Amino acid sequence: MKPLRIALTKGRLEQDTVALLDQIGINCDSVRNKGRKLILPVGDGSIEVVLAKAADVITYVNHGVCDLGVVGKDTILEAGGSFYELLDLGFGKCRFALAGPVDRDFFAGYHTKIIASKYPNVAHSYFEGKAMNVRIIKIEGSVELAPLLGLSDAIVDIVETGTTLKENGLAVIDTICRISARLIANSASLKLRKAEIEDLVSRMEKAKEEQK
Numbered sequence: 001m002k003p004l005r006i007a008l009t010k011g012r013l014e015q016d017t018v019a020l021l022d023q024i025g026i027n028c029d030s031v032r033n034k035g036r037k038l039i040l041p042v043g044d045g046s047i048e049v050v051l052a053k054a055a056d057v058i059t060y061v062n063h064g065v066c067d068l069g070v071v072g073k074d075t076i077l078e079a080g081g082s083f084y085e086l087l088d089l090g091f092g093k094c095r096f097a098l099a100g101p102v103d104r105d106f107f108a109g110y111h112t113k114i115i116a117s118k119y120p121n122v123a124h125s126y127f128e129g130k131a132m133n134v135r136i137i138k139i140e141g142s143v144e145l146a147p148l149l150g151l152s153d154a155i156v157d158i159v160e161t162g163t164t165l166k167e168n169g170l171a172v173i174d175t176i177c178r179i180s181a182r183l184i185a186n187s188a189s190l191k192l193r194k195a196e197i198e199d200l201v202s203r204m205e206k207a208k209e210e211q212k
């Protein structure tokens with residue numbers, strides 16, 4: 001049988017995911033010593049880890065070329081898709097927040113507010129929920145720059161420790177929602193490889209319980 005393919009978000013979530021796989025008995029030395037390789041067999045070879053950017057994890061799972069994925073709830077909320085969310089993995093914890101300059105009242109004045117974000121869909125839903133008309137500008141990174149440069153009134157971005165906001169004279173105006181890493185599954189894989197996936201999920205759940 002083909003190995004079960006798990007797309008794993010490179011970067012911040014990588015280490016915790018590898019640690020979790022190790023904990024449930026799937027040896028991930030190949031991932032730790034990957035060099036520039038992007039597809040790595042792990043454990044006894046019945047599982048393959050694919051290293052991808054967050055949004056691409058969802059694309060690969062959606063299209064069924066990967067059976068499972070590990071991705072942040074932030075990316076899930078932004079990208080959407082028709083996959084199943086199987087498990088909250090409990091790491092990669094942060095939150096989505098609306099933030100702006102400490103010395104300005106975001107709600108003051110009647111002009112249409114400008115919001116910068118790497119997550120325009122999340123920002124749009126948030127303000128739609130508040131029945132507030134805003135203009136959203138997509139920024140690719142270091143979103144905190146936008147209000148500092150006078151491009152936007154505020155940002156919708158990820159906040160973890162709050163250090164980036166603080167060091168740039170910004171503060172949280174409102175918390176939008178909590179974020180953590182999730183295990184997602186392609187819907188066909190969930191039917192076709194049910195036993196393997198259920199086994200993996202139950203081992204992950206057990207590992208999570210043991211960590212508490």
Ligand SMILES: Nc1ncnc2c1ncn2[C@@H]1O[C@H](COP(=O)(O)OP(=O)(O)OP(=O)(O)O)[C@@H](O)[C@H]1O
Nearest residue numbers: 010011012013054072073074075092093094158160
């Ligand atoms: N402080 C944080 N900042 C950003 N993401 C965080 C943070 N803490 C946890 N995360 C989670 O880690 C995931 C991956 O973040 P990471 O910064 O590695 O990649 P990225 O957001 O795609 O950025 P890049 O374009 O720099 O690769 C995020 O989608 C989010 O779920």
Ligand SMILES: O=P(O)(O)OC[C@H]1O[C@H](OP(=O)(O)OP(=O)(O)O)[C@H](O)[C@@H]1O
Nearest residue numbers: 141142143157158159160161162163164
């Ligand atoms: O609250 P903190 O602990 O300071 O973390 C939050 C910061 O981390 C992320 O940026 P990242 O480092 O991923 O870079 P980016 O802005 O280029 O996406 C996020 O976009 C914030 O800028």
